[in-house]
Amino acid sequence: MNKAKRWVRRxxxxxxxxxxxxxxxxxxxxxxxxxxxxxxxDNLTNGFLTQTQFNIDLATFDGREDIADGLGPVYNAQACxxxxxxxxxxxxxxITELRAGALDPFSGAFTNPPGGSLINDRAINAAIQERLSxxxxxxxxxxxLNILGDGxxxxxxxxxxxxxxxxxxxxxxxxxxxxxxxxAPGTTRIARFGWKNQQASLLSFAADAYLNExxxxxxxxxxxxxxxGASVAAFDTVPDPEEAATGTAPFGPDVEAFARFMxxxxxxxxxxxxxxxxxxxxxxxxxxxxxxxSCHTATITTAPAGTVINGNKFTVPAALGxxxxxxxxxxxxxxxxxxxxxxxxxxxxxxxxxxxxxxxxLRTRARFMHDLFNTTRTNAIQRHTNEAEPVIQNYxxxxxxxxxxxxxxxxxx
Numbered sequence: 001m002n003k004a005k006r007w008v009r010r011x012x013x014x015x016x017x018x019x020x021x022x023x024x025x026x027x028x029x030x031x032x033x034x035x036x037x038x039x040x041x042d043n044l045t046n047g048f049l050t051q052t053q054f055n056i057d058l059a060t061f062d063g064r065e066d067i068a069d070g071l072g073p074v075y076n077a078q079a080c081x082x083x084x085x086x087x088x089x090x091x092x093x094x095i096t097e098l099r100a101g102a103l104d105p106f107s108g109a110f111t112n113p114p115g116g117s118l119i120n121d122r123a124i125n126a127a128i129q130e131r132l133s134x135x136x137x138x139x140x141x142x143x144x145l146n147i148l149g150d151g152x153x154x155x156x157x158x159x160x161x162x163x164x165x166x167x168x169x170x171x172x173x174x175x176x177x178x179x180x181x182x183x184a185p186g187t188t189r190i191a192r193f194g195w196k197n198q199q200a201s202l203l204s205f206a207a208d209a210y211l212n213e214x215x216x217x218x219x220x221x222x223x224x225x226x227x228x229g230a231s232v233a234a235f236d237t238v239p240d241p242e243e244a245a246t247g248t249a250p251f252g253p254d255v256e257a258f259a260r261f262m263x264x265x266x267x268x269x270x271x272x273x274x275x276x277x278x279x280x281x282x283x284x285x286x287x288x289x290x291x292x293x294s295c296h297t298a299t300i301t302t303a304p305a306g307t308v309i310n311g312n313k314f315t316v317p318a319a320l321g322x323x324x325x326x327x328x329x330x331x332x333x334x335x336x337x338x339x340x341x342x343x344x345x346x347x348x349x350x351x352x353x354x355x356x357x358x359x360x361x362l363r364t365r366a367r368f369m370h371d372l373f374n375t376t377r378t379n380a381i382q383r384h385t386n387e388a389e390p391v392i393q394n395y396x397x398x399x400x401x402x403x404x405x406x407x408x409x410x411x412x413x
Contacts, residue, residue: 034301037152037323039269041088041364047319048151048264057261062089065214067124068360070352074120074130074225075215080258083144083213086364090265096141096372097121097213101342103138104137108342110138114229117342118212128227132364136197140340141371142195144251146361150193151263153331154202154310155320157191157303164330168294173330173388175198175353177346181222182207183251192331196344196354200308203251204256210243218252266288267325268361268413273368275387275412283409286402295356295387296328299305328413330361337385338369362413378403 022078038046044373045054062081065071065294076097077083083095097118102111113119113136120372132139165174177197178188184205199205207220217224222241226232243252274280287293305321332355346353354370367373368380384392395403 006382013219016364023081024258027187028182034322034324037302037319038129038266041091041148042265042266043088043279043332044266045264046151046266048317049260054261054264057257058089058327060257061261065216068238070134070216070236072122072124072215073128073235074123074227076121076175076213078214080209084147088148091268091287091361091364092144092146092261093144094367094372095144096390097144099140099237099340099342100132100136100137101138103341104120104140110341117344120212120215120225122226123227128194128230128232128235130228130239140342142340143367143372145193145195145369146268146358147262148265149267149325149327150202150205150360151265151320152302152325153192153266153327154200154263154314155302155307155316155323156192156300157307157309159329160300160303161190161332164297164300165332167195168330169291171390172291172294172334173323173352174295174334174356175346176332177254177350181311181313183313187311189310191345195354196342196350197331197333198345201314202259202262203255203310203313203370206255206262207251210252210255211257216243217241218255219245220251220255257337263320267327268364269295270326271412277407277408277412279405280412281406281409282402283405286398286406288408290398291391292395292406293328294328295332295334296359298326298328300327302344326360328362329356331358332356334388336388338371338383355362357412359410363411377407 045051062079064078071078081089081222083093084090086093098121099117099121100113101117119130119132141358161176165394168174177191179191179200181187181189182202186261191200193199193205199208207218210216210218215225217240219241224232224236224240243254244397263412300321302303302321303316303319305316307316309316312320333346333350333353334356335353337355367375369383373384374380381395
């Protein structure tokens with residue numbers, strides 16, 4: 001008996017991957033089921049890299065920069081791991097950065113300080129130490145962010161964000177902004193990284209952090225920062241870009257190593273024993289029923305493997321595609337009454353909005369909110385206002401037992 005001819009076509013969509021198999025003239029559709037993203041605080045690859053390459057890139061991520069490497073002249077840290085290392089490299093920490101600006105009390109207009117809103121805490125020479133003046137009446141700190149699992153976040157399709165936004169209640173819909181993809185000039189993508197959603201790709205994010213946190217220029221960020229608007233050229237002995245392109249690393253070897261490392265990290269794991277308790281299960285249900293999950297989205301599925309993103313500069317691999325993650329964030333901007341008033345990529349509408357902080361890995365933190373001002377989960381919850389006010393009222397109407405159950409659930413994340 002002759003075998004029937006088959007034609008197989010891969011159809012990619014933001015919601016999953018479908019194989020359309022044509023046998024003769026009759027189509028049969030098979031859905032490929034997404035699988036859970038690997039989780040762990042174990043310094044093991046998620047499969048994007050071999051463990052050998054992961055270890056090499058981890059060492060680069062942990063490595064200290066010196067003046068001879070181009071450190072500074074103004075900077076915040078000598079290594080990525082200085083700010084991202086609790087409990088393993090790539091996670092969050094207690095480190096904050098200083099942001100500032102001026103707000104006109106009459107017009108509401110925002111003005112950056114000379115040199116921008118980021119005020120570097122360190123300098124290679126005391127003569128160029130950055131300081132604030134009395135004209136900066138907006139001053140705030142922002143904590144370093146967890147970057148474990150960010151390869152999966154990068155692999156979320158733009159259409160998924162718009163679907164999440166559409167489903168959110170009126171008055172609590174997140175603000176979506178598009179930002180340039182630095183490695184693909186002229187291309188924008190829905191932002192998802194940084195407290196103000198400054199970046200959309202991990203190469204862009206890595207280059208931005210290398211410049212702003214360590215003062216090292218690269219092909220994607222070739223211009224040195226100033227010291228409150230004043231040139232630092234007299235103190236900068238390494239030609240720009242200090243992280244030079246190579247034949248195999250056009251965006252700079254370290255920048256590309258940082259991006260590879262982030263793409264290969266596992267997502268923060270749950271405390272599975274605590275999560276299985278009756279109180280944690282009840283708390284998770286309450287978290288959803290009172291409205292917290294409308295912004296702290298529990299479950300997102302990444303784009304199908306093979307999807308081309310970042311201005312055609314990155315193809316989602318099998319290790320990152322069709323993966324289910326539980327970040328407890330919509331990665332959008334919201335006004336919950338804690339915004340710092342600083343405008344970056346999102347324009348005036350985003351001035352008092354911050355990105356919803358992902359709650360995965362929350363149990364590794366002793367201080368909370370973007371400025372680390374709160375030291376208990378209860379106080380952090382009660383600090384929410386504005387868009388979150390109806391949800392907080394629901395929380396306050398719960399019994400003490402129910403509020404404690406939500407606390408137990410949060411402690412399991």
